[in-house]
């Protein structure tokens with residue numbers, strides 16, 4: 001089982017990161033994908049990846065909430081990192097209009113620049129969407145049939161949104177603890193979507209699944225998301241594990 005989205009390098013884990021990784025291993029998590037945020041998160045993320053080779057895999061990208069006046073410098077760093085070594089994905093990237101709409105045009109420029117780089121370096125993208133589904137789909141339009149592939153991480157949209165993503169081609173939906181929240185409606189939505197389109201993730205330290213909602217999230221809780229999917233699809237945990245792991249391995253080539 002793979003946690004396809006975890007910020008376990010963040011300071012929330014400074015006091016017990018090794019224990020959190022051990023708990024993940026003991027819960028059957030075979031790999032953890034680390035999406036970058038910006039120039040500040042990069043050193044911690046690289047240090048964690050170096051400490052756990054073939055277990056933690058870093059992606060490189062500029063998160064939409066970090067797109068500010070300095071976005072050109074931040075993008076230059078991403079480009080130099082892409083040239084410096086190989087990466088599992090470009091991420092996380094996208095559009096976020098929940099926290100701040102001030103830099104919408106810069107967010108779109110930054111998003112599309114990083115989509116170009118993903119194509120250039122032939123790696124998938126990890127997309128973050130918050131209150132911006134139509135803007136994100138519009139920004140993606142020039143890349144239809146380009147061979148671009150990736151994941152809409154933390155998917156929380158409607159059945160129509162899910163179908164639009166699947167119809168676009170090349171993209172999976174990342175499902176996390178939100179699916180365990182009774183008021184999210186996400187369980188009813190994804191019931192109508194084939195399991196071959198899904199990835200599982202935690203987005204730790206955020207979005208902690210029930211019954212730990214409100215506490216810090218960690219990669220071991222990927223298992224709680226998988227258990228919920230087994231309940232939704234009326235199948236075994238093993239079937240969920242096999243299909244979502246296969247989906248993750250083929251997208252990220254790990």
Ligand SMILES: [Zn+2]
Nearest residue numbers: 005035092203
């Ligand atoms: Zn994230």
